[in-house]
Amino acid sequence: MIRTKILMSALALAALLYIAPNAAQAVAVGSAAPDFQATDSSGKAQTLSQYKGKWVVLEWFNEGCPYVKKHYESDNMQKLQREAAKQGVVWLTVISSAPGKQGHGTPEQVNAKRAEWKIASAATLLDPEGKVGRLYEAKTTPHMFLIDPQGKVAYMGAIDDRPTSDPADIPASKNLVKVALDAAMAGRPVAAAATVPYGCSVKY
Amino acid sequence: MKCPKAILVLVAAILAANGPSHAATGTARTPHAEARLVAETLSVRPGQAFTAALVLRMKPGWHTYWSNPGDSGEPVRLTWEKTDAYEAGPLQFPAPRRIEMFPLANFGFEGEAVFLTQITPGLGLRDGDFLRLKAEAYWLVCKEDCIPERATLELKLPVRAAEAAPDPAGRELFQATRAALPRPWPGEKAALRESPGEWRLVLTTPRAAFPVPSQADFFPEEPGLIENAVRAHYSAKDGEWHLKLKRSSLGKALPNPLRGVLTATFAEPGALPAAYRVEASLEAPASPLRASWLIAAFFGGMLLNLMPCVFPVLSIKVLSFVHRGGESRARARRHAWVHVFGVLVSFWILFGVLLLLRAGGAQLGWGFQLQSPVFLLVLIYLLFLMGLGLVSSSAWGASWMGLGQSLAGKSGYAGSFFGGVLATLVATPCMAPLVGSTVGIALSQPPAVSFGILTCLALGFAAPYLVLVFFPGALRWLPKPGAWMKTFEQAMAFLLFAAVLWLLWVFSLQTAVSSLLHALAGLWIVAFAFWFSQKWRVGKAAWLLLLSGLALGMAVRGLRPPAEDARPIAVAEAKWGDFSETALAELRAQHRPVFLNFTAAWCLTCQVNERLVLSRDEVRRAFAAKNVALLKADWTRQNPEISKALAGYGRQGVPVYVLYGGEPGAEPRLLPEILSVGLVLEALNEIPTPQAQGETP
Numbered sequence A: 001m002i003r004t005k006i007l008m009s010a011l012a013l014a015a016l017l018y019i020a021p022n023a024a025q026a027v028a029v030g031s032a033a034p035d036f037q038a039t040d041s042s043g044k045a046q047t048l049s050q051y052k053g054k055w056v057v058l059e060w061f062n063e064g065c066p067y068v069k070k071h072y073e074s075d076n077m078q079k080l081q082r083e084a085a086k087q088g089v090v091w092l093t094v095i096s097s098a099p100g101k102q103g104h105g106t107p108e109q110v111n112a113k114r115a116e117w118k119i120a121s122a123a124t125l126l127d128p129e130g131k132v133g134r135l136y137e138a139k140t141t142p143h144m145f146l147i148d149p150q151g152k153v154a155y156m157g158a159i160d161d162r163p164t165s166d167p168a169d170i171p172a173s174k175n176l177v178k179v180a181l182d183a184a185m186a187g188r189p190v191a192a193a194a195t196v197p198y199g200c201s202v203k204y
Numbered sequence B: 001m002k003c004p005k006a007i008l009v010l011v012a013a014i015l016a017a018n019g020p021s022h023a024a025t026g027t028a029r030t031p032h033a034e035a036r037l038v039a040e041t042l043s044v045r046p047g048q049a050f051t052a053a054l055v056l057r058m059k060p061g062w063h064t065y066w067s068n069p070g071d072s073g074e075p076v077r078l079t080w081e082k083t084d085a086y087e088a089g090p091l092q093f094p095a096p097r098r099i100e101m102f103p104l105a106n107f108g109f110e111g112e113a114v115f116l117t118q119i120t121p122g123l124g125l126r127d128g129d130f131l132r133l134k135a136e137a138y139w140l141v142c143k144e145d146c147i148p149e150r151a152t153l154e155l156k157l158p159v160r161a162a163e164a165a166p167d168p169a170g171r172e173l174f175q176a177t178r179a180a181l182p183r184p185w186p187g188e189k190a191a192l193r194e195s196p197g198e199w200r201l202v203l204t205t206p207r208a209a210f211p212v213p214s215q216a217d218f219f220p221e222e223p224g225l226i227e228n229a230v231r232a233h234y235s236a237k238d239g240e241w242h243l244k245l246k247r248s249s250l251g252k253a254l255p256n257p258l259r260g261v262l263t264a265t266f267a268e269p270g271a272l273p274a275a276y277r278v279e280a281s282l283e284a285p286a287s288p289l290r291a292s293w294l295i296a297a298f299f300g301g302m303l304l305n306l307m308p309c310v311f312p313v314l315s316i317k318v319l320s321f322v323h324r325g326g327e328s329r330a331r332a333r334r335h336a337w338v339h340v341f342g343v344l345v346s347f348w349i350l351f352g353v354l355l356l357l358r359a360g361g362a363q364l365g366w367g368f369q370l371q372s373p374v375f376l377l378v379l380i381y382l383l384f385l386m387g388l389g390l391v392s393s394s395a396w397g398a399s400w401m402g403l404g405q406s407l408a409g410k411s412g413y414a415g416s417f418f419g420g421v422l423a424t425l426v427a428t429p430c431m432a433p434l435v436g437s438t439v440g441i442a443l444s445q446p447p448a449v450s451f452g453i454l455t456c457l458a459l460g461f462a463a464p465y466l467v468l469v470f471f472p473g474a475l476r477w478l479p480k481p482g483a484w485m486k487t488f489e490q491a492m493a494f495l496l497f498a499a500v501l502w503l504l505w506v507f508s509l510q511t512a513v514s515s516l517l518h519a520l521a522g523l524w525i526v527a528f529a530f531w532f533s534q535k536w537r538v539g540k541a542a543w544l545l546l547l548s549g550l551a552l553g554m555a556v557r558g559l560r561p562p563a564e565d566a567r568p569i570a571v572a573e574a575k576w577g578d579f580s581e582t583a584l585a586e587l588r589a590q591h592r593p594v595f596l597n598f599t600a601a602w603c604l605t606c607q608v609n610e611r612l613v614l615s616r617d618e619v620r621r622a623f624a625a626k627n628v629a630l631l632k633a634d635w636t637r638q639n640p641e642i643s644k645a646l647a648g649y650g651r652q653g654v655p656v657y658v659l660y661g662g663e664p665g666a667e668p669r670l671l672p673e674i675l676s677v678g679l680v681l682e683a684l685n686e687i688p689t690p691q692a693q694g695e696t697p
Helices: A002-024 A066-072 A076-086 A107-117 A131-135 A176-185 B168-180 B291-304 B308-324 B329-359 B373-391 B401-408 B413-427 B435-443 B447-461 B463-470 B472-477 B484-510 B513-536 B539-559 B581-589 B604-614 B617-625 B640-648 B677-685
Strands: A037-040 A045-047 A056-060 A090-095 A123-126 A144-147 A153-157 B027-030 B033-039 B050-058 B063-070 B077-080 B086-088 B097-101 B104-110 B112-121 B130-142 B146-158 B189-195 B198-204 B215-220 B233-237 B240-246 B258-265 B274-282 B594-599 B629-634 B656-660 B669-671
Touching: A037 A123, A066 A076, A066 B146, A076 A090, A076 A176, A107 A123, A144 A176, A153 A176, B027 B146, B033 B130, B033 B146, B033 B168, B050 B063, B050 B104, B050 B130, B050 B168, B063 B097, B063 B215, B086 B130, B112 B168, B198 B258, B198 B274, B215 B233, B215 B240, B291 B435, B291 B447, B291 B463, B329 B413, B329 B447, B329 B463, B373 B413, B373 B484, B373 B513, B373 B539, B413 B447, B435 B447, B447 B463, B484 B513, B513 B539, B581 B594, B581 B629, B594 B604, B594 B640, B604 B677, B617 B677, B629 B640, B669 B677
Parallel strands: A056 A090, A090 A123, B189 B274, B594 B629
Antiparallel strands: A037 A045, A056 A144, A144 A153, B027 B033, B033 B050, B050 B112, B063 B104, B063 B130, B077 B130, B086 B112, B097 B104, B130 B146, B189 B198, B198 B240, B215 B258, B233 B240, B258 B274, B594 B656, B656 B669
16 A cells, blocks of 8 residues: 555656646747637637647737737738738737736627728637736737747747837838748748747736 | 026927827927926037936836836837937936836836936037937837827027036936946956856955845846846845846847846945946856867876976886887887876866865865875875885886786786876876966866866876877887886986975975874885885785775874964965955055965975075065065965965966056956066066155054
């Protein structure tokens, strides 16, 4: 009996040691993107694992944030979303704003915004508890992640290299997500694999 | 003079509450802030720079951002119109504060923030003109939500040919802002140590009693380096402030130096918070193994063969070379390999032991083994035994190598190996040119790098044998073995006995006089053991007696540890004061030049330098003429303070000679390990001669 107990606790300890660092592991380029489960604005369940074999873009979103507005009111973001969709990339928009905070909305409100801004992502994930956001350590809106068909992070960071709220900066900017996607589609490695994101803080 | 000559112009025009707000005036109000452009002077003078300030006052609860905004946000910007009328410098950010929004953090300002900038009016301006300043200020103001705001600010200042007078109305604002600006770090060193997942910022405070903050935080200039939400973990000890920073999972490469602002708050009532601009250079551990270190180590090792403390052992080397002369080349080559291997292995073992001891917290440096009387005894007996072997080489029939053979009871290869070990043991405490600095570098590096450096040092030291390995033909250059060898060997024996004498002296200095008697008794037993084994050819008995001799010697140490009086050891001379950090600091505070002599009785290079250079009359006179204070740091016995001081100069062994000029804050100058009279005099020449001493009694 005692021997079994010792064995069990040893196994449990080993399991803990094995799991603990994995749980604490930060999202990093080249490492596995953590799987998540969330409901989208049309009520469908969404997981990362269901898109295994496809390129996936995660985009943190807050309709009230000036930096998000910069890229949506200029059609910059939607254009990229349409291009990505054409190439079979799954684009998931994520709202991690807590209830009562900026950017939070009911599914109806979110769908209305999708229609108004002609948002061309595959779905908008509702993450009011910030679970997906914290899992990915999403810091800003927008904060972009590109995940490869094997489920590994290929790019994470800023949407472009002009960290301002001014849409006038878009034409001269280099869209880092587009660069990463282009490289990915052409089968080249993604160069600037991690950058510092910019924007409003995610309203957890 | 009643009305101020600086004229603030125009009206504040506020646009819709939601959109970006525009105003064109010296002062602008936006929904969440008020922005002002203020000049420090009432008028300006062509070509003479003055300071202007952007004053940003936010609504309560709202904040804006520093140049590195942290996890989100955007820095405050001030964009000047393009004009030839003036030139504007960069915006000077005040020290930021941490604005926490779990799980994120921002670096920025709440309430009022003042940003200074230098304006240089163009030379084309004339007396009576007006200088019109125009800039667009942009700031992102956030509470829970974020709103970008901007305002166009204008300021009209009269141009005068006369010196610009300060505006009394703004004096307090500018004074307070300047006082709070981050100052350059006043300490000697700001270093960054890298370890997995974190960076440790180590700041060495200036020598004088420096106020120790109760809290400190660090803000890197470059975004994305650290986990912003993890506050720097601060601790202070021994005049050093340590701040642990958590690396960002972005895995960005660390800029070297790392620039940023350190903020400190003090527990004492009334003590103002301080902010410092810090430039921390990455400490060696992260820097890769440099080829130059390896080359220096190799040549240092080669030179080590010529140093005085290796000399007795050099004689052994010479002998074994000669002995090899009669053998086949292949065999000689194998012996050479074994010798090199012996050197390498003993370097590695020494190094391993040193690392272990240091990991245990001991302040030890290279040559640490000679600080141990037990080790000294072992060495003394070994050298003595070898000397005996050489003197009686006719009776023994072989050379000292026979000792190695009898010790191992097998082939002569053991002797070659043993020769390498012995050479290393005697040589390591000795510092040759290049050796001091390379060992210093090696021991400050991570183990893998120090291992590489010390291996090169060992290879350099074994270089003469390596030559034989690769060019066996070189053997021809050695004289043929013959009858002369007997005489030569006997001569060498007396060199070894001389070394024994020297080591006994060192031993006596480390222990009490009574211990010396026991050590000598041990020698007697060793001599007897040797005779016994020769006479009866009983290897085992020799072993026994040898061991008993050692055992006795070691018992000695238990008898009398060195007295606690810490009597000055190395060379007693009246002129030298005892080294301590305090003594050094005091002398430097008096602006006296100081010469530090780090020495040890067991360091032959040190002894040679002291006898042949430092105690020479002309050198002494030069020291006196420049009023140089002489301090001696005696490392014969273990002394953590001295070990630490040595490490401070990047060294881990003696000798080290350091010369401080009289001027405050001067960099110390390190002199080479081998001194010459000319060299010391030349170094002293650069110190100004004191004009009048005794101004104060």
